[in-house]
Amino acid sequence: MIEVRGLRKRFGPVLAVDDLTFDVRPGTVTGFLGPNGxxxxxxxxxxxxxxxxxxxTATVLGAPYGRIPAPMRAVGALLDAGAVHPRRTARDHLLCLAxxxxxxxxxxxxxxxxxxxTAVAGRRAGTFSLGMSQRLGIAAALLGDxxxxxxxxxxxGLDPEGIVWIRTLMRDLAAEGRTVLVSSHLMAEMALTAGHLIVVGRGRLIADTAIDAFVRPGEVLVRTPDAAVLAPxxxxxxxxxxxxEGGLVVGGMATEEVGRLAAAEGAVLYELTALRASLEEAFMELTRESVEYGVLDGAAR
Known part of the structure; x- marks a missing residue:
């Protein structure tokens, strides 16, 4: 478990993190989202x-990271896939860490x-593509189990096959009871991977919620031969x-209300489906006021 309490970080005049408090719990993938900066x-x-x-403070498994006796056995991390000596082979890089x-x-x-x-373990890391470097970084994060x-x-940098692989891996790790925190700008991927979301903007917490609560139903799709009666x-x-979308798209009314009104009007329904707003739409709406349009100090990433 990761526990963050009142966390703040200032780089000169820039307040990069402002009083953040949240928990990252085991058993689910937690998406860490926010605009650039x-x-x-x-x-x-x-x-x-x-x-x-x-x-x-920020603690992992009840202690600051620096006080964990065997950190690689407790915490695995990938922050920079390029942080590898370019002349070391993938196997030697991992052997050194081990x-x-x-x-x-x-x-x-x-x-x-x-x-x-395995097939490229003898190649030097400096010859790796970005996607292969990401895989090596993930391997290093998993080294201590x-x-x-x-x-x-x-x-x-991952290709579609690699994206499916890391998505499945993260969900499997969480299903084993591990704590998994992952940041990403790919909203569609987070919608398929994360079960919980922490959303920040300008260093402050905006949302700490289950993804199903964050992405609420938006509109209702109605397929009916009686559209001329039901629409008015x-x-x-x-x-x-x-x-x-092959029928009437109804906003501002819950699925149940549409169904009751259709019954009252004697309208036949072929389909009545709640349409979810996309995670990207929900994210853009929530963080609209937190986007940094100017150039922010490089420390506030």
Whole structure:
């Protein structure tokens, strides 16, 4: 479990993180979302002890990261896939991490296989594509078989097969009872991966909620042979009605209300379906006032 309490970080005049408080619980993938400059990476760096907070605390498994006796066995993280010596092979990079953290050599081969890198384990990391570097970074994060995992934009550079792989991997890790925190700008991917969302803007918490509560039903699709009767009745009842998606698209009225009105009008229904707003639409609406249009200090990422 990750616990953040009143976390603040200032870089000179820039307040990158402003009084953040949230928990990341085991058993579900938690998406960490926010516009550019919202403070996501800075928050992750403070959780991992790479940046010192100006105020507040961040603990992992009940302790600050720096006080965890065997950190790689407790926490795995991918913040920068390029943080690898370019002349080391993928296998040697992982072996170095394993030896310095008293991890068995067999674990190196296990994570190489898990990340799909066995065939290129003897290649130097400097020759890797961005997608392969991401896979190597994920392999390193998994090396200690940790209970807590933190990924910053892990799907960058991955091809469609790789995106499906990391999505499945994160969900499987959470299903095993691990704590998984992942940031991403790909809203469609987060909608398929995360069960919980933490949304920040300009360093402040905007939302801490289950994804189903965040992405609420938007409109109702009605397929009926009696549209000429039902549409005016819906409009008269205060709904917004438009043609689309093979039927009537009704806004401002719950599915149950549309069904009752159709019954009262004697309209036959072929389909009555609640349409969910996309995660991207919900995110854009919620963070509209938190987008940084100017250039922000590079520290506030």
């Amino acid at each position: 919202a403070g996501k990476t800075t928050t992750m760096r403070m959780i991992l002890g790479l940046d010192a907070p100006t105020g507040g 030896r310095s953290n008293a991890l068995p050599r067999r674990r190196v081969e296990e994570v190489l296989g898990l990340a799909g890198l 940790p209970g807590v995992l933190i990924f910053d934009e892990p799907v960058n 009745a819906l409009t008269a009842a205060g709904a917004r009605v438009r043609a689309g």
